[in-house]
Amino acid sequence: MAEQCKISAAMVSEERSFARSYVLKVDGYSRAKAFLETGKCLTSDPFSVGGHDWTVLCYPNGDNRNHAYYISIFLRLESADAGDVKAKFTLSLLDKNGQPVPSYSRASPVLTFSKKDSCLGYPDFFNKADLERSAHLRDDCITIRCDVTVIHGEETRIPPSDLHQHFGDLLENKDAADLIFQVGAQSFSAHRCVLAARSSVFKAELLGTMKESSAANPIEIYDVEADVFKSLLHFIYTDSVPPVLDVGMASHLLVAADRYNIGRLKLICEEKLCTHIDSNMVATSLALAEQHGFHRLKEACLQFLASPSNFKAMMASDGFEHLTSSCPHVLKELVARILPAEWGVAKDVVMTMWK
Incomplete structure (x- = not known):
């Protein structure tokens, strides 16, 4: 089994003695999934952060039956005599350029690792089927970065920017x-x-x-x-x-x-106007969009007016006269959209009337 699939760790950056980042590479993912049943894991070599030894556990078929459709990832404190250790960590699947994939990244709050709870992490880190359909499983290998920070004393609470x-x-x-x-x-x-x-x-x-x-x-x-x-x-x-x-x-x-x-x-x-279009305001918003070149707002208005009932209500609004006088060509564009393609002759007639 050890010859068929393995998990390795290598330190890639170090800012302080109590904060380090490791890249973990799981080779032979499909073999690991085939041979390791639910509840069985691959374990990384130990690495040191903040004076303590840690390992990363990877369960290709989940850590238990409830998570059999997931890959479970855990961080484990290996120092038997460490007592309680406060730490936080981030696990990120890396893309082909070595960058974290946002949808496959999880960051923990500050956690307390102890003899009783020495192994903490994410039993549902990511769905196996989703991973296998993605471009992030390359050459039967997945690469995960683990950023670990050990907290000494009380964590500094940095207030939001004022x-x-x-x-x-x-x-x-x-x-x-x-x-x-x-x-x-x-x-x-x-x-x-x-x-x-x-x-x-x-x-x-x-x-x-x-x-x-x-x-x-x-x-x-x-x-x-x-x-x-x-x-x-x-x-x-x-x-x-x-x-x-x-x-x-x-x-x-x-x-x-x-x-x-x-x-x-x-x-x-523009987002506010696009999400608050109604029959009373749409004519005014459409004229505004056309006169100032707000393309997203214009498209949102045209989509709203593609409904005959919305178009009819817009014609009864106070802004319709302003629209017809200031932007008549927009109405031509709208009519061309809402008339069915097979009404080609009718379109030509309408367009001629608006010239």
Whole structure:
């Protein structure tokens, strides 16, 4: 049996004495699956992490009958006199380039290995049938990386980033603001360097031809409403939109994000509109998409209007007249989609009427 299939381990990186990564290669996977019944495993050579010896156990047919359709993988503490050892680990199937496959990667929380529970891991690490259909079983071999970190003392709890809060406070308090925007009757203070860092359009304007004039005079904004510009600034400083973003605001913010080339905000707003299409808003959204080149939104609207009942309801909406006057060619495109292919003559007639 040892000559037919084996599991080997090799250390590939070491950051600290208590955190190491190993690559484990299971050669002869099909033979291992054929000869090792459920509950039987292959065991790696021992490797040392954090002053303790460890092995990885691989069960080609699962560790018990409940997991017979899975490959089970466990990390085992081999040091008999270690007492309780806190550790966390990540197991990742590697692709042909040696990179972890996200769908076949599992990361544990901090676990306590003890004499009683010396072997911890994943009995359902991945489904055998799924693996065998994938491209990750190569030359009858699977490769798994095991990242082990031993925790000494209490694990440091790193809080989430609060950078957005600091920049939000900077906007709110107007500390060191060096710009004033006049939007209708409202004025907004801002920071030239922040806007230039977040928007290529602001960068070109504020660090280019407008640099001198904007230092002393308010910058007039004519193409954006005050509440929309306020939300735009909020996103620039905090990378977030209001918790409740209504469709109307999303439409206006989408145009503003396009005007100032703020890509992430464009995607957020377009996603909002694509997932909230109804008969009352679809004509307005379609006109918006056509006029500004929002291709994903346009396609979502056309798919919605492919339903005759939705199309009929859209014709009764307030936005239909605006759509017909501003983008008549879009209606031609829509009609060409919804009429069956065998109605070729009818299509030609309709298209001729719209010329």
